[in-house]
Amino acid sequence: MWNKLVEAHRFLILCLLLTVYAEVCQSSGFFEVQLISVENPSGRLLSGDCCDSEGGEADGSCGPDECDTYFRVCLKEYQLEVKTGGSCTYGLEITKVIGGNTFQFRGAQKGGHDTGKIVIPFQFSWPQDYTLIVEAWDKDNDTHSSGDELLIERSIYKGKINPGEEKQTVEYRSHIATIKYTIRLRCDEHYYGIRCNIVCRPRNDYFGHYVCDQFGKRHCMEGWKGEDCKTAICKQGCSPTHGTCDIPGTCK
Incomplete structure (x- = not known):
């Protein structure tokens, strides 16, 4: 009998450790960039050259061969003077070729389109301040190209952002191209707070009986009380001295 109790106790401890480990290993949230549209009517690079260097015509316009546009999204710490090089300390994502000179993702603003969505997960307490660099590049098989x-x-967009469902719209215009996209920050499931560092996972087992509100605060299920909602509320009239219960609404 004693051996069985020891084994059961060890099993419960193992389950608790696995639960805590799973919560720690999950990322705490993700930064989301949703591309809406790109307008590059002339099919040119930032330098002014044509995307297809061999496609220029005598009148100075670019040929029919369009840019093979892909995106590089770099998320890093807030910088007063932004350095476009260096490490993307919060995360980096590079897409495949997703369009030509001018294109748009219909329904992207309403959240109904996953194409053009770039997600950067993070596994740290979100610092709120950030720098975002969204770059459009032309894919070229010429391996001699550099810089x-x-x-x-x-x-380049920087500022402060807190988790939420609402999206911020960013539109960047220049003499070469216009890029429009939205950004938002969201906590992973079971993570809460402005830094996505409050963990609350609802449960109804040996370790507790509670649900989580929008702030990550625990609320005991009906029939339970205590810090971890592990204490059953006994049947009304149950003697506090001679009565006890393991199941809500009972008394022994």
Whole structure:
């Protein structure tokens, strides 16, 4: 009998450790960029050259071969003077080729389109302040190209953002191209707070009986009380001295 109790106790401890480990290993949230539209009517690079260097015509316009546009999104710490090089300390995502000179993602503003959505997960307490660099590039099989030779446009946006469902719209215009996109920050499931660092996972088992509100605060289920909602509320009239219960609404 004693051995069975010891084994049961060890099993419960193991389950608790696995639960805590799973919560720690999950990322705490993600930064989302949803592309809405790109307008590059002339099909040019930031340098003024044509995306297709061999497609220029005598009148100075670019040929029919359009840019092969892909995006590089860099998220880093807030910088007063932004350095476009260096490490993307909060995360980096690079898309495949998703369009030509001018294109748009219909329904993106209403949240009904996943194409053009770029998600950067993070596994740290969100600092609120950030720098976002969204770059449009021309894909070229010429391996001799280097530096910013194939850069179409670069949008730099920085500030403060808190988690939420609402999206912020950013529109960057230049003499070369216009890029429009939305941004938002969201906590992962079971993570709460302005830094996505409050963990609350609803449960109804040996370790507690509670649900979580929008702020990540625990609320005991009906029939339970205590810090972890592990204490059953006994049947009304149950003696506080001689009565006890393991199941709500009972008394022994």
